[in-house]
Structures are given as C-alpha cells and as structure tokens.
Amino acid sequence: MKTNLITREGYLQLQQEHTHLWNVKRPEITKIVSWAASLGDRSENADYQYNKRLLRQIDRRVRYLRKRIPDLKIIDYSPVQDGKVFFGAWVEIENEQGETKKFKIVGPDEIYERKDYISIDSPMARALLKKQVDDEFDVITPQGKKQWYVNSISYQKNS
Structure with a gap:
C-alpha cells in the first residue's frame, strides 16, 4: 500500500x-x-x-x-521540522567509505523521472525519519546492513 x-x-x-x-x-x-x-x-x-x-x-x-x-x-513545511528529518526534507548522508548521497524525501507519486527523490516508503527514508545532523543510522539492504551518517538537513520553505 x-x-x-x-x-x-x-x-x-x-x-x-x-x-x-x-x-x-x-x-x-x-x-x-x-x-x-x-x-x-x-x-x-x-x-x-x-x-x-x-x-x-x-x-x-x-x-x-x-x-x-x-x-x-498535501504536507507543507512547518518550522517545527527544522533540525530533524521528516517528510519533504532534503538530506545529505555519508557512509564510512566517504560516499555521499543527497535526496529529498517525498511521496511515492513524486519519485518518477527524478534521481534525487526517494519515497517516504523506502527503507532509507524510514531509517532516516526523526534523525538529526551527525546521527548515525543503519539501513537493511539486499547486500546486508549499511551504516550512514546524516551530514545536513534542509527544507524548501513555502512562500
């Protein structure tokens, strides 16, 4: 679902x-x-x-x-979200090998034709929810458990 x-x-x-x-x-x-x-x-x-x-x-x-x-x-930005990862956040993460990824957490209807968006339903997004900058978290992948660190969190403010 x-x-x-x-x-x-x-x-x-x-x-x-x-x-x-x-x-x-x-x-x-x-x-x-x-x-x-x-x-x-x-x-x-x-x-x-x-x-x-x-x-x-x-x-x-x-x-x-x-x-x-x-x-x-529709979920709009709220100042209460600042500092933590929630729906609509732009997040940059890094692993121990120095590989970085930057993406926005959005709904499943928004991810098509976008390489920089991930669905809120994805394992990565679920693992990231409520994390803060410098938090470490694990994601279960088909290749096993992967560890990542949160480098930055930002939100696109609605005008």
Missing part, C-alpha cells in the same frame, strides 16, 4: 499532468486516430494502431490520476 502523502509541488505537478493529458494530448491523439481510421483498413494501418495504443495509455493514466489525486494529503 502506497502512502498518500505528497508535497505541494508534487500535487501541483500531478494536477498539471492531468490537465495536459486531458485537454491537450488526448484531443490531439484522438484527431490522429480519427484521421487514420478514415483511411480504411485498420488492421494494416500502423498510424491507427500506434495512436490507438497511445490513447489507451493516456486514458489509463487519466483514470489513475482522477482516482489518486483526491486521496492525496
């Missing part, structure tokens, strides 16, 4: 995606499908088949967004 938390930025992006798919992309693809269908034999028509598949993908994503968006709970 996915967590229903999302940052305000992520929520706005999902709304924009829905609006773009429904008002721009879908009508555009529908026109192409109609044009391709008017050419005759649909079984041999690559334009028709490809765009019909694309239309199904768009419809599937729109249905998902329409079902998911009302269930999401």
Whole structure:
C-alpha cells in the first residue's frame, strides 16, 4: 500500500499532468486516430494502431490520476521540522567509505523521472525519519546492513 502523502509541488505537478493529458494530448491523439481510421483498413494501418495504443495509455493514466489525486494529503513545511528529518526534507548522508548521497524525501507519486527523490516508503527514508545532523543510522539492504551518517538537513520553505 502506497502512502498518500505528497508535497505541494508534487500535487501541483500531478494536477498539471492531468490537465495536459486531458485537454491537450488526448484531443490531439484522438484527431490522429480519427484521421487514420478514415483511411480504411485498420488492421494494416500502423498510424491507427500506434495512436490507438497511445490513447489507451493516456486514458489509463487519466483514470489513475482522477482516482489518486483526491486521496492525496498535501504536507507543507512547518518550522517545527527544522533540525530533524521528516517528510519533504532534503538530506545529505555519508557512509564510512566517504560516499555521499543527497535526496529529498517525498511521496511515492513524486519519485518518477527524478534521481534525487526517494519515497517516504523506502527503507532509507524510514531509517532516516526523526534523525538529526551527525546521527548515525543503519539501513537493511539486499547486500546486508549499511551504516550512514546524516551530514545536513534542509527544507524548501513555502512562500
């Protein structure tokens, strides 16, 4: 089960995606499908088949967004969070080998196409919750237990 938390930025992006798919992309693809269908034999028509598949993908994503968006709970920054890792935090961590990672802890709907975001549901994020700078913590990975240290914590303040 996915967590229903999302940052305000992520929520706005999902709304924009829905609006773009429904008002721009879908009508555009529908026109192409109609044009391709008017050419005759649909079984041999690559334009028709490809765009019909694309239309199904768009419809599937729109249905998902329409079902998911009302269930999401927007979590805004609060000054109470300062100094500790909570939802929406930018965190930089380091291991004993000197390897560092920097990422933002966000909802599962926000991590796609972003290498610098991790889901609040991930083992790393769960291990980090409520930690402070210089705290050490362990994360269970498929390769075994890994130890990390918190270097910095920051939050994007809402304007």
